Amino acid sequence: GAGVSQTPSNKVTEKGKYVELRCDPISGHTALYWYRQSLGQGPEFLIYFQGTGAADDSGLPNDRFFAVRPEGSVSTLKIQRTERGDSAVYLCASSRDPGGGYTFGSGTRLTVV
C-alpha cells in the first residue's frame, strides 16, 4: 500500500480480555517495528521484524505480549489478559531495509477499562 495502515484506530476492551492489533506495512518494506507511546512520552520500542522473523523482541514488557509476521508483510501484535496499564497508543512503522528511514502508521489507541 501507499502508507502504513493500522487497524483498528481505536480499541476499548475490558481488563483481562485478549486483543489483536494489526499493522499493514508499505509494500516491499522488509523491516517492521512496533512501538508503544504513552501520553507525553516518546515511543517505546517493543519488537522489530526483519522479514518473517522477530529480530529483536527485547522491548516486549512481559509474556502477555506477542507479535507475529507470518508472511513477511502484515503483522499482528497480540496482548493477552489485558491490564489497565496496557492503555496506550500502539504505533507501527516500516522501513525498506534495516536501519532505513521509518514510515509510521496512525496508530491504534488501546484503552483497557
Next chain:
Amino acid sequence: KQEVTQIPAALSVPEGENLVLNCSFTDSAIYNLQWFRQDPGKGLTSLLLIQSSQREQTSGRLNASLDKSSGRSTLYIAASQPGDSATYLCAVLSDMRFGAGTRLTVKP
C-alpha cells in the same frame, strides 16, 4: 544501552524566530538518525533522515545536523510559524530508540 535525550522538553517562541532543538545520544556508534513531527493525537510524520555518512540534511525551513563524535543532533527551524507548533522527536534508528520529544509552541 542507547539513551536519547531531548532538551528542552517544551519551548514557546514568538512567530518569526529561528530556533534550535537538541537531541543527544550516549552511544556514538550510530549509523543514522531521523527527526519526526507529531501533532496532538496523531501519528509521527518524518521530517529529515540523516545517514551516518552525512553531516546534515535540509528541507525547506528545516535543517538537521549530526555530530556523532559529540553524540548530538540539532534541528534548526528558520522563521518559525504557528503551524510549526507540534512535538518534535528524534530517533536513533540503529538502536530503535526515541527521545521524549520537544513540545514546540509558536505564538502568532
